[in-house]
Amino acid sequence: AIAMENALLYKETKDFSIKLEKEVKKATRDLRKANAQLKKLDAAKSEFISIASHQLRTPLTVIKGYISMMLEGNFGGLTKPESESLEKVFESNERLIQLVENLLNISRIESGRLQFNxxxxxxxxxxxxxxxxxxxxxxxxxxxxxxxxxxxxxxxxxxxxxxxxxxxxxxxxxxxxxxxxxxxxxxxxxxxxxxxxxxxxxxxxxxxxxxxxxxxxxxxxxxxxxxxxxxxxxxxxxxxxxxxxxxxxxxxxxxxxxxxxxxxxxxxxx
Ligand SMILES: Nc1ncnc2c1ncn2[C@@H]1O[C@H](COP(=O)(O)OP(=O)(O)O)[C@@H](O)[C@H]1O
Ligand SMILES: [Mg+2]
CATH class of the missing domain: 3.30.565.10 (Histidine kinase-like ATPase, C-terminal domain)
Structure with missing residues (x-):
């Protein structure tokens, strides 16, 4: 009877370990898939930040140029409220340029594309x-x-x-x-x-x-x-x-x- 019980126990353990092995294999496969998807997503995110930042930087630089010219009086003298308002526009624009610059740098750092001169x-x-x-x-x-x-x-x-x-x-x-x-x-x-x-x-x-x-x-x-x-x-x-x-x-x-x-x-x- 003991031999019988042992044989049963052995079979159960073996079945269990086969099942376990199958589950581990499936979990590993799922993880690999998820990892590959995450990597793709991460690359897409970096790419998006990079493109968006480039597209933002160009118009911001143009805005900066024109505001500077106005502030320097290139289009005629300015009243005090005019120049004060323009200065506020200039400062906000500067903050935006800084933000875009930082985002660009981060996307370059994280994708290993930052180049030093x-x-x-x-x-x-x-x-x-x-x-x-x-x-x-x-x-x-x-x-x-x-x-x-x-x-x-x-x-x-x-x-x-x-x-x-x-x-x-x-x-x-x-x-x-x-x-x-x-x-x-x-x-x-x-x-x-x-x-x-x-x-x-x-x-x-x-x-x-x-x-x-x-x-x-x-x-x-x-x-x-x-x-x-x-x-x-x-x-x-x-x-x-x-x-x-x-x-x-x-x-x-x-x-x-x-x-x-x-x-x-x-x-x-x-
Ligand atoms: N000179 C400072 N005195 C006190 N806190 C500071 C100073 N510089 C930075 N910090 C703290 O560190 C944080 C991160 O700084 P930073 O990365 O330059 O971000 P941000 O200037 O956009 O807030 C700030 O939000 C602030 O809490
Ligand atoms: Mg800061």
Missing amino acids: YQQVDMNNMVASVKEELAANAKKKGLILQYKAPAKPVPTIKLDDEKIRQVVMNLMDNGIKYTKQGSVTVKLEQKENKIQFCVTDSGMGIRPEDMGNLFKKFSRGSGTSLIHTEGTGLGLYVARMMIEAHHGRIWAESGGEGKGSKFCFELPVK
Whole structure:
């Protein structure tokens, strides 16, 4: 009787394992199929973002050109309300251009199509010119924007001018954007075999719980004052990608909410 029972048990176990094997095979097949579909979907999404961004960038650049000409008085003098309104249009358009630029960069990074154009670049000039570009924004908010240039200019380094300039621009723009009063101070210096760039502001600061998410895609802080500030949470993510592609490091420091922030990156000097 025991032998009989054993034989039955053996058959049952064998049937079960055959069934199990079949199910695992089917599940694996389903997963492979789903994975292939996801990959296709992801490629389509990247493609869509890329095409949409290109199509958006062209008209936005045209708008920028005409608004600039109007503001410069190329079509005749402007009344104060006219120029003030046009300036608002210009600023909104700039935000849109930045957003499209970020989306384009992200789709390129994620599909491995981002190309770098390395050349010897003088960061002293780069930082000074970005500061000039943002001076009016800071002034409008009553902020002191200062640039502590290195006593001895930093050496030129090999980098993609446009991409690193974008990072410098975003960090300084954030400093101004997230500061209600006080100052935004920019510093450039050589530290041994690295060039370090930092922006220190007296603004809203960063909550400790937000620190770990700053450089992630679409991530914005959790403070209430943030709701009233325009932004997409893409700038720092793109910045991190760009700096890491240059074998550098980017980070943030803050004493906490309301205590101001400091954002720095460093790039190796070769
Ligand atoms: N200087 C700063 N002071 C305080 N918070 C900042 C500062 N810069 C960035 N942050 C926080 O990091 C988030 C991500 O920044 P970013 O990627 O540039 O996005 P965005 O500028 O579109 O909000 C911001 O939404 C904000 O919460
Ligand atoms: Mg930003």
